[in-house]
Amino acid sequence: MYALYLAGEKRKEEERQELADWTEPVNMELAALRQEFLSLRVKGKLDAHLWYLFAVVLKQMRLAKQAVYAFEQSLSLFPYNWGAWLELAPLCESADVVMELDVKQEWLKALFLAHYYNEMDEAEAARQIYENVLDVVPHSAFVKGQLALALYNVRRFDEAQQLYDDIYTEDPHCLDGIDIYSNILYVKEDKVQLSLLANRCIKIDKFRLETCCVIGNYYSLRGQHDQAVVYFQRALKLNRNYLSAWTLMGHEFLEMKNASAAVEAYRRAVDINPKDFRAWYGLGQTYELLSLPLFTLYYYQRAAALRPKDVRMWCAIGQTYEELSKQDDAIRCYERARRCDDQDSLALAKLAYLYEKMAREALKDGRQQELGVFYSEQAAQYHLANLTRRDQETLTGPETVDALKFLAEHYYARQMLSHAEKYCHRLMDYAGRDKDFAKKMLRQIHKKDEE
Known part of the structure; x- marks a missing residue:
């Protein structure tokens, strides 16, 4: 039967060469193989490896629940087939499914659970399992590599790089x-x-x-x-x-x-693994390029559902809501992003710019002056927080300049001239239009002082 499966795969590859680049042919032997396996199952003649092949066939036929059952049967008979574990991972809907697997080798189930956590953006849980395993097998290149992958998934690149350096130092040909x-x-x-x-x-x-x-x-x-x-x-x-x-x-x-x-x-990529957030996020970026915000929003939301703790997902959704003129929804997304581990303060800057834009629009409307003042105060709060963070990290650039200019204007409008003067003096360190802006505002401040 394995030979028949391979013959079908061979024909599938040959067809692929003849078809258009993106056309995906199918293995024409799958239906016949499934019937043969069902017959052997009734007779009780399926061993661990036949169960595994049966599961692969069912998975290719997109019969997910049946495939999960078949993989479980295979692993209960022979749990050391890591390929079966990897094939099973995309089919598991939750960690509970993993915990309920009837496999006697608990350490193998633990390794698979860590792999599953890695796939599902639960890198901290995966890290803990791998570190516990490393206490037992400290020189295992496989476990080190999986731990490095967990760190990579949470963007702890320096630590991940160090682990990979250790692996390739010990085994230069790996x-x-x-x-x-x-x-x-x-x-x-x-x-x-x-x-x-x-x-x-x-x-x-x-x-x-x-x-x-x-x-x-x-x-x-x-x-x-x-x-x-x-x-x-x-x-x-x-x-x-x-x-x-x-x-x-x-x-x-x-x-x-x-x-x-x-x-x-x-x-x-999504067809291969629907739980891969990168592909969903990429689709969102593509439709953003095509200026189709509703499609963009859908795909960013799919990515955020898979990666709920990632700042970039919520900022992308917030930006799309801005394009759809849904400022309140955008603000909620940016606030959600702030509750994540926003190391680069992406959401802080987004909130500052959004409130600044809303303040300018409200103040232009004579009937929304109070609302404009409120938005301006919010913008000042977020600009100040972002500026403080950037000063601590000795960062310069457009975000710093924008914050200094807005705060100078904000405090000048509130008659808090000493504060406005302080930010203008900082702008004097920059060249071009920013310096000209600071000079002009300082003249206005000094004129008001003389009055």
Whole structure:
């Protein structure tokens, strides 16, 4: 039966070469295989490996509940098939399903639970399990790699990078997880290290899909998006279900403003794993590029449902609500983002700008002066909080300038001239129009003082 399944897969790959790039053929042997497996099940002749193959067939036929049952039967008979655990993960709707699995080897179930938590944005729970396992097997490269992945998922890039460095120092020829490591270098914009990593991967095994991913990231960081797409496509020729390649290729098409190709790539990623927030978020960005805010909102909401603690998701939804002129909904989203671990104060700046915009619009309307004053006070509060945070981190740039200008105008309008003067003096450190703005306002302040 396995030979029949492989024959169907072979024909499927041959058809794929003849069809359009995005067309996905099916294994025509699945229905016959399912009937054969059902017959063997009735006779009680299914062992662990046949149950596993039966589950794979059911999964490809999108019979999720039946596939979960078949995987569970396989793992209860032979729990050491890690491939079965990985196939099962996208089918589990909650951690309760994992806990209820009838598998005798509890340590394997714990590792799978940690993997599931990693997939479901519960990285802290995953980290605790992996650290407990590392106490027992401190030199396990696999467990270290999974712990690094958990840290990567919560954007603790320095700690994740250190773990990957330890793994590749102990085993210089290891390529497991090297694609995630390259993602970290990409986010840090470390072109030198990413170039060295790409060269090392080519020398070890240039036909590994992780190697293609690393090279794709390298070209992307250099701005050669067409070349990056070529390498992500090579990775997909090696494994059509390689989720990262579909998602990263979608990012590249987005950079190239090829919206239709980006949508198709992200949709393939969603088909492979509907719980991958990156693909949903990418779809939102694509429809934002196409200026279709209702579609944008839908996909950002799907991403936020999978990643409720991620500031970027709520800020993206808030920005979409702004485009739809739903300021109250936008404010609620930004406030929700602030309750997350907003290390970069993205939501703080968004709230400051939104309240500033609302204040200007209300003050222009003679019937909404009180509301305009309230919005202005709120904007000042958020601008001041953001400015304080930026001063503590010694950050400069447009956000700092905007905050200084608004606060100067705000306090001048409230007759709090000493406060306004303080922010104007800080603006004098900048050049061009910002400095001219400060000079003009200081003259107005001094004129009022003389009066």
